[in-house]
Amino acid sequence: MAERITQREHVLRNGQRLTVREAVPADAAQTIAHLRQAAGETNHLSFGPGEYSTPLEHQQMMISEMAIKPNCLFLVGEADGEMVSMLTFTSGVRARKAHQGEFGLTVVQSHWGQGIGEFMLRYLIDWSRQNGVTRKINLRVLVTNAAGIALYRKLGFEEEGRIRRETFLDGQFVDTLLMGLCIDPD
């Protein structure tokens, strides 16, 4: 198995330097703050403003546990040192499900359109090709999330299904699109 990649750098369209690396427990408070901020900036997450209530110790534990699993990934993206993006990829525990997982991705609104989401996702795809376990990446996206769907299509994800009425938002039901990317050896 190739050595696990743990950090990548990229110059953004606005000239800032983006560093993408695996989270460590000391990042826990900032990751919670990031998710709370994201919840207030978009309607496209599974939680709304004030709803991300995971305690600090749980977040620290989650980061530690994911770091030692070969098929899980917790990434943070920092632009000139400020946390602007997060990606988590969680896989099945049992042997029959360990080859597949689902990710969640956020970028703060001030940094949308800079290429960060794409860079984070390319990291996940490259890492998946090298971790020796992952053969399928899944995601769920609200059908109203045009930016997200465009990003996932751009990177080769295909639509595999639709869950009707999975979300209730602003008085209306919203469907979820299931998308996936198969990971095969080069």
Ligand SMILES: CC(C)(COP(=O)(O)OP(=O)(O)OC[C@H]1O[C@@H](n2cnc3c(N)ncnc32)[C@H](O)[C@@H]1OP(=O)(O)O)[C@@H](O)C(=O)NCCC(=O)NCCS
């Ligand atoms: C969806 C999201 C992750 C995209 O991240 P981003 O860093 O803004 O996207 P990027 O700049 O990397 O864009 C990459 C590609 O995505 C697509 N894209 C991004 N924003 C778009 C928009 N507003 N409209 C249409 N396509 C868009 C384009 O194909 C783009 O490629 P291009 O730059 O060559 O045109 C970001 O908007 C976000 O965090 N939104 C709120 C939370 C969320 O929706 N998370 C995903 C839940 S499934």
